[in-house]
Amino acid sequence: MTDTTAPSRRWRLLAVVLVTIALATACSNPTSGAGSADAAEGTVSLSVLAFTSSAAGWNASVPAFSDTDAGEGVTVKTTYGPSSGVAQAVLDGTPADVVYLADQPNMDRLAQQKKVDPDWASGRYRGQPFGSIASLVVRKGNPLQIRSWADLLHPGVEVLAANPILSGSGKWGLMAGYASASSGGRDPQAGIDYLNKLILEHINVGPTTVQEALDLFLAGRGDVLIAPENSALDAERHSPDVEQVVPPQTLRIDNQVAVVSTSAHRDKATSLVEYLYTPQAQRLWAEAGFRPAVPEVAREFATAFPKPQTLWTIDDLGGWDALDPKFYDPENGIITRIFDEATS
Structure with a gap:
């Protein structure tokens, strides 16, 4: 059928x-x-x-x-x-x-x-x-030289991230990328364009939680993991094969x-x-x-x-009362629609 x-x-x-x-x-x-x-x-x-x-x-x-x-x-x-x-x-x-x-x-x-x-x-x-901050986890030695959110869009970079519709930590990670690309919310369209490219061309959609995404990353999947700092530090403690990267511009969790x-x-x-x-x-x-x-x-x-050069807050971007329906409304949220396109 x-x-x-x-x-x-x-x-x-x-x-x-x-x-x-x-x-x-x-x-x-x-x-x-x-x-x-x-x-x-x-x-x-x-x-x-x-x-x-x-x-x-x-x-x-x-x-x-x-x-x-x-x-x-x-x-x-x-x-x-x-x-x-x-x-x-x-x-x-x-x-x-x-x-x-x-x-x-x-x-x-x-x-x-x-x-x-x-x-x-x-x-x-x-x-x-x-609290925490949104950070990145890469392979030991950072072979792809991932330093910032913009680097996730380099050709061929495979990114792992928790599903933001299910995972609160997953929400924070994508909003951090949005914050960086939009200059702290001052250029919303640039941030939306970034999310479109990141999700459709680089992110593997699937893991329900950050821990599931981390387990996949430690098993060898992907080049970069988007994770809260606490999960990144935990990964460093338990695996000699990965390391944390704190982007110079990121979001407080x-x-x-x-x-x-x-x-x-x-x-x-x-x-x-x-x-x-x-x-x-x-x-x-x-x-x-x-x-x-x-x-x-x-x-x-x-x-x-470590203290990033710029650490935005969710209030800098407009606050959750405005951002959650805009990006995560079940029918019309920007990220919801991008994920629907990615998984259709």
Whole structure:
């Protein structure tokens, strides 16, 4: 039978299936050492749903939280998936106490449905305990001399990137390329032209998460991987065959955390979130490759995180409220349509 479904419709149906599979797989494989799914009698069990590439930070900080007064009698189970899948799971009623997402639009979806408090970003750090920057991973020695976002358009360069419709981290990577090509949003058409060429001629579409894209890259696929700095640093630590490149112009990545409003243990969930802003947790996440939000800890790790010549923010480009529908609307978003063309 011939499939007469429109390409864009087929692609979005596939996206829903991939999100469901990815999150279900993560649920069945909670991170080792991050708490038990079955709390012992007299203890409280918290469930954290988080984007996949945040695992290193949770692995480092959850045991330390358990050793604090606030964490006494608390076990924590972590479950990972692409941000869109994590958000959808919470919307569908998956039990959760804390949610940690790679991008604000998915957190806003939860706030709109009262799954997290509408003032989740009202604190000093706007619900963003850690951050990163958009960077590149290349083969050891950088044989193609990839230095900037423009270099990804050189003839024959094969680029790996997480699917931005599913992955919040994938969104950040493409928006960083847009930021560079558009001079921080001042020339939007130049940025759109860049994305067209990058996606249609250089990117291999497919991996649901940055971790999946990284696994493919480490297995020998592609010349360049677009990844958040924390994933790039993790790749360098675990493989002698790759290295990170920090483009001179790139985009700051902001990740969001919130207590789920339906949590049965909101007091303990709030304690866990508050712990993330303590110097101890900030240092542990910094050692795992995430940029601390607390200024005094950020200064301690200043030499560990290079400062690009230009570091734009998403607000410099117009903010997620404007950018998400413009680029990622399910029917008419610029990047959605480019991906539909790439996969049709």
